[in-house]
Amino acid sequence: MVQTDPAPSRTGAPEPSRPDAVPDPDPVPGEGAGLAVRDVVVRYGGHGTGGARTDPGTTAVAGVTLDVPPGEVLALLGPSGCGKSSLLRAVAGLEPVASGAVAWDGRDLAGVPVHRRGFGLMFQEGQLFPHRDVAGNVAYGIAGLPRAARDARVTELLDVVGLAGYGRRAVATLSGGERQRVALARSLAPRPRLLLLDEPLSALDRGLRERLALDLREALRATGTTAVFVTHDHDEAFTVADRVAVMDAGRLLQVASPEDLWRAPASRRVAEFLGYQAFVPAELSAAGRSLDRRGADNSAYDGSDELLAIGPRGLRVVGTSGASDAQGGSASSGAGTWVATVVGSVFRRGAAEITVDVVLPGADPGSPARLVALAGTGGSGGADEGPEPGARVHVAPDPAGCAVVRG
Ligand code: ADP
Numbered sequence: 001m002v003q004t005d006p007a008p009s010r011t012g013a014p015e016p017s018r019p020d021a022v023p024d025p026d027p028v029p030g031e032g033a034g035l036a037v038r039d040v041v042v043r044y045g046g047h048g049t050g051g052a053r054t055d056p057g058t059t060a061v062a063g064v065t066l067d068v069p070p071g072e073v074l075a076l077l078g079p080s081g082c083g084k085s086s087l088l089r090a091v092a093g094l095e096p097v098a099s100g101a102v103a104w105d106g107r108d109l110a111g112v113p114v115h116r117r118g119f120g121l122m123f124q125e126g127q128l129f130p131h132r133d134v135a136g137n138v139a140y141g142i143a144g145l146p147r148a149a150r151d152a153r154v155t156e157l158l159d160v161v162g163l164a165g166y167g168r169r170a171v172a173t174l175s176g177g178e179r180q181r182v183a184l185a186r187s188l189a190p191r192p193r194l195l196l197l198d199e200p201l202s203a204l205d206r207g208l209r210e211r212l213a214l215d216l217r218e219a220l221r222a223t224g225t226t227a228v229f230v231t232h233d234h235d236e237a238f239t240v241a242d243r244v245a246v247m248d249a250g251r252l253l254q255v256a257s258p259e260d261l262w263r264a265p266a267s268r269r270v271a272e273f274l275g276y277q278a279f280v281p282a283e284l285s286a287a288g289r290s291l292d293r294r295g296a297d298n299s300a301y302d303g304s305d306e307l308l309a310i311g312p313r314g315l316r317v318v319g320t321s322g323a324s325d326a327q328g329g330s331a332s333s334g335a336g337t338w339v340a341t342v343v344g345s346v347f348r349r350g351a352a353e354i355t356v357d358v359v360l361p362g363a364d365p366g367s368p369a370r371l372v373a374l375a376g377t378g379g380s381g382g383a384d385e386g387p388e389p390g391a392r393v394h395v396a397p398d399p400a401g402c403a404v405v406r407g
Helices: 084-092 134-142 147-160 176-188 206-222 234-240 258-263 268-274 286-290
Strands: 035-044 058-068 073-077 099-104 119-122 194-198 227-231 243-248 251-256 278-281 306-310 315-320 338-348 351-358 369-375 392-397 402-406
Touching: 035 084, 058 084, 058 251, 073 084, 073 206, 073 234, 084 119, 084 194, 084 227, 119 176, 134 147, 134 176, 147 176, 176 194, 176 206, 206 234, 227 234, 234 243, 234 258, 243 258, 243 268, 251 258, 251 268, 258 268, 268 306, 268 402, 286 306, 286 392, 286 402, 315 351, 338 369, 351 392, 369 392
Parallel strands: 073 227, 073 243, 119 194, 194 227, 315 369
Antiparallel strands: 035 058, 035 099, 243 251, 278 306, 306 402, 315 392, 338 351, 338 392, 351 369
């Protein structure tokens, strides 16, 4: 893309504030260095172009406020249709904001066209120029540089994305993953002050995506690039980003580091989206009663609708169930374990994952939940080999794989 602004420092550190004699005519509340998004609303339709007004339209982004300081990589994570791309496009200037503001370094970008924002864009399909070779594609946005500087920058970027020596290759000979690497190098070449990536890996198959997510993170770190990265895949968001903003139905639910988000989801909805598999009233579970309340803003809260959220690796088989256990799979013992019926087991990632049917405390005894439990904790009566289908076992939440959330 064409860059019209001078290239900022790529050290990753906040840039020194520029001396500015002209007062900002339209200061944005809470502005700081980097990107500031304030109460942004994006709507589609509803204006009845060229004819009568039709319907109120779709509100794709319903009032989002967000900051991305220089050098940070922020993932926008949420289910399909929740408004991630619309927000990204509004930041880019590709979509008008119905209300609210987008600012960079405290300057409102309203009225600043896409090509004058100094932002880079990268999409799911890299949209390479087929008639240019790899180097020609990477050099696209830096045509104004002297030749030697341009060539040096192309060489540097191909190295950053793991394609050293690929400059003369025709893009038609590249694999899907290589194409996206070229697209990344091209979007980084002009040193955008902000790089906006819209599902850049989602057209690739799973294994390649995992690899490229790691490489993408490295490339963004190595170049000190400030970036907003849209994805519906939480593993990908956690791999690439410094902070993750979880979106649902046009709103932000939580913004936190991957670790904090995982350990303290702000709500059941966030936890569900991260892959937590079941929820139990916290006071009905020993683990739920003992777990720290790690949520950030729980101080004025009485705990009455707290839930123990059981993560994908948050349930353990702690023993086989004896003949004295109640029949029907609904009994829970006083020791904080629940009786479960084994449905099947598979060995994955170094552990037996046992699918069980279990009636959770507080749930309808007629509708057991089907959950995955890891085998064995080193406790008595372990089931490390994976018990047979139909076997009755005791399961218990493992606090290390659980969190307490609000209902
Ligand atoms: P996501 O990126 O999270 O999948 P989008 O931002 O693409 O979500 O879409 C959010 C909502 O806005 C969806 O309901 C979608 O159908 C709607 N939408 C997106 N683009 C348009 C458009 N150009 N015209 C009308 N509705 C749109």
